[in-house]
Amino acid sequence: MTKSELILRLSERNPHLYQxxxxxxxxxxxxxITEALARGDxxxxxxxxxxxxxxxxxxxxxxxxxxxxxxxxxxxxPFFKTxxxxxxxxxxxxxxxxxxxxxx
Numbered sequence: 001m002t003k004s005e006l007i008l009r010l011s012e013r014n015p016h017l018y019q020x021x022x023x024x025x026x027x028x029x030x031x032x033i034t035e036a037l038a039r040g041d042x043x044x045x046x047x048x049x050x051x052x053x054x055x056x057x058x059x060x061x062x063x064x065x066x067x068x069x070x071x072x073x074x075x076x077x078p079f080f081k082t083x084x085x086x087x088x089x090x091x092x093x094x095x096x097x098x099x100x101x102x103x104x
Contacts, residue, residue, distance in 0.1 A: 036051075
C-alpha cells in the first residue's frame with residue numbers, strides 16, 4: 001500500500017473528513033516519526049511496532065563487479081520491529097472479523 005492508497009482508504013472509511021485534512025494528518029504523522037528517528041529517538045506504536053535507528057560500523061566491503069576492496073563508512077539505518085498484536089494478526093492468530101481498528 002502506498003501513501004496515496006492509505007489516504008484514499010482513510011477517506012473512504014471517514015467520509016465526514018475532507019481528503020485534504022486526511023493528507024495533512026498522514027503527512028504530519030510520517031514527519032513526526034521521521035524527525036524523531038533523525039534525533040535518535042525510538043517511536044513505539046503499541047500493538048503495531050517500534051521504529052528505531054541502528055548503527056552500522058565502518059567496514060571493508062567488496063565491489064561485486066570488480067572484486068576490489070571498498071571502504072564503507074559508518075552509517076545509521078532505520079529499523080522496525082513488529083509488535084505482538086501485528087505479528088499475531090499477520091499469522092492468523094487474531095481473526096475476530098471486526099472492522100480492523102485494533103491499533104487504537
